[in-house]
Amino acid sequence: MLNGRKGKGRQKIEMKKMGNESNLQVTFSKRRSGLFKKASEFCTLCGVDVALVIFSPSEKVFSFGHPDIDMVINRYISRVPLQNNSSMQFIEAHCNTTLSDLNAQLTQMNNTLDNEKKRGDELSLLRKATRLSFGGLVQLMG
Incomplete structure (x- = not known):
């Protein structure tokens, strides 16, 4: 170890559904928070409107919208052909x-x-x- 690190550092995560239910919930919560933070940064830096809707593994619904999720969805509806x-x-x-x-x-x-x-x-x-x-x-x- 030339640089003096003792741990393995960040490991690459294989992209497949996690088997351990407890780990899955923790990962979901952390990733959801990170995704909402990135969406918020995207809105601030680029001046865009964003709406995110996420269904958790336990079927709970989480949403993020800037300036407001209903406003963004209504704006989307008005532009989408019926x-x-x-x-x-x-x-x-x-x-x-x-x-x-x-x-x-x-x-x-x-x-x-x-x-x-x-x-x-x-x-x-x-x-x-x-x-x-x-x-x-x-x-x-x-």
Whole structure:
């Protein structure tokens, strides 16, 4: 070792799907972040609009858009002839996925709100019961 390095350094990765599920998820996350960073740099350096949609191995959807993914997709739709079915299917899938995600968030927020309302009602009852108990105790002592 002439230069004093002890490790192997960066190794070339064979381009095939990874077998280890844990490594695959980690690699996906890192590569996705790197891809989004490159897209952001591309937008800044070249002044272009970009839209990226990525489906993870676990079927989650990740998107990046500059200035906004919906704006870029709508701009794309307006320039694509309507007979291009694959493009329209992609765009419809994106819209449906976004709508589905928003509906899931709304359901979760409504459930949280209902739980908080129940907790508030229980606290109100507890406060009333405490006041009644305390009031009775004061009358006994007075």
